[in-house]
Amino acid sequence: MEGLIGKKIGMTSLFEEGKNVPCTVIQAGPCVITQIKTRKKDGYDAVQLGFDEKKEKHCTKAELGHFKNANTTPKRKLVEFTKFQTEVNLGDILNVEFFKNDTWLDVRGISKGKGFQGVVKRHGFHGVGDQTHGQHNRNRAPGSLGASSNPSRVFKGMRMAGRTGGNQVMMINIRVMKIIPDNNLLIVKGSVPGPKGSFLIITK
Amino acid sequence: MKIVEKEFAVENDFPEFKAGDTITVHYKIIEGNKERIQQFRGVVLQRKGSGTTETFAVRKMSGNIGVERIFPTASPFIQKIEINKRGKVRRARIFYLRKLTGKKARIREKKF
Numbered sequence: 001m002e003g004l005i006g007k008k009i010g011m012t013s014l015f016e017e018g019k020n021v022p023c024t025v026i027q028a029g030p031c032v033i034t035q036i037k038t039r040k041k042d043g044y045d046a047v048q049l050g051f052d053e054k055k056e057k058h059c060t061k062a063e064l065g066h067f068k069n070a071n072t073t074p075k076r077k078l079v080e081f082t083k084f085q086t087e088v089n090l091g092d093i094l095n096v097e098f099f100k101n102d103t104w105l106d107v108r109g110i111s112k113g114k115g116f117q118g119v120v121k122r123h124g125f126h127g128v129g130d131q132t133h134g135q136h137n138r139n140r141a142p143g144s145l146g147a148s149s150n151p152s153r154v155f156k157g158m159r160m161a162g163r164t165g166g167n168q169v170m171m172i173n174i175r176v177m178k179i180i181p182d183n184n185l186l187i188v189k190g191s192v193p194g195p196k197g198s199f200l201i202i203t204k
Numbered sequence: 205m206k207i208v209e210k211e212f213a214v215e216n217d218f219p220e221f222k223a224g225d226t227i228t229v230h231y232k233i234i235e236g237n238k239e240r241i242q243q244f245r246g247v248v249l250q251r252k253g254s255g256t257t258e259t260f261a262v263r264k265m266s267g268n269i270g271v272e273r274i275f276p277t278a279s280p281f282i283q284k285i286e287i288n289k290r291g292k293v294r295r296a297r298i299f300y301l302r303k304l305t306g307k308k309a310r311i312r313e314k315k316f
Contacts, residue, residue: 013257015280018234 003203005051050075224291
């Protein structure tokens with residue numbers, strides 16, 4: 001899917017047709033084409049985009065050479081997109097206007113890490129039993145993990161407490177509300193995964 | 205970056221008001237396909253937020269029952285805001301007013 005790399009700026013709300021709509025501000029682009037992979041040379045077709053400036057002293061020599069090939073400054077985030085329909089050349093710059101004809105986009109990002117969480121927050125369990133009638137300390141418990149002597153083990157994949165968040169999450173069909181080309185800003189309806197300042201992959 | 209998107213904030217010409225002031229909010233309501241303007245007069249309890257997400261809360265006594273309404277400042281439904289009284293209060297958020305009734309619930313007017 002063709003798309004761009006972006007950065008989450010923050011959330012706000014706007015009035016649209018008399019309704020107060022929550023929306024997210026994303027900085028999408030400018031992205032530079034850093035490499036074009038071909039089936040002949042690399043085994044598959046893809047376009048590699050770079051986004052966000054990076055200091056030269058933080059680059060390895062291999063990275064510097066890679067960016068020099070594309071004739072650009074070092075970039076922090078590199079992402080490959082397959083099935084790029086638009087014709088692009090090495091070193092081209094794409095900005096938000098890439099999305100100017102689109103109303104619906106998909107946005108991918110890494111969700112906020114929530115640490116070690118219990119089963120109620122992590123999997124939406126409801127806890128065990130009541131809050132009253134002499135009940136205590138079972139309100140957020142997972143309950144039974146399975147049957148007894150048969151199978152006398154806990155099945156694989158049983159939902160339990162553990163690290164939560166920090167996964168790749170994709171929001172499908174997010175509506176574009178507005179595009180501000182001067183600052184490469186994209187305003188979409190609703191929320192988008194991840195904290196402010198995190199990288200997002202926006203695809204058509 | 206956040207400031208940039210404030211650029212398309214709606215411009216309105218409401219007079220400045222603070223917590224403690226008594227104001228009348230004229231706002232449009234749509235019933236079916238009819239539009240009419242309603243007034244809401246009361247004391248401003250607080251102003252909250254900034255930019256397009258700013259809101260203010262107004263409290264009035266309807267008979268014996270307190271009615272509070274929160275308006276977004278950027279709402280296109282607000283036609284105009286009139287200031288009836290300037291109140292003298294020491295706080296920016298006067299929630300203590302909710303507990304007070306009768307004579308105690310009066311707010312001294314600001315002298316100019």
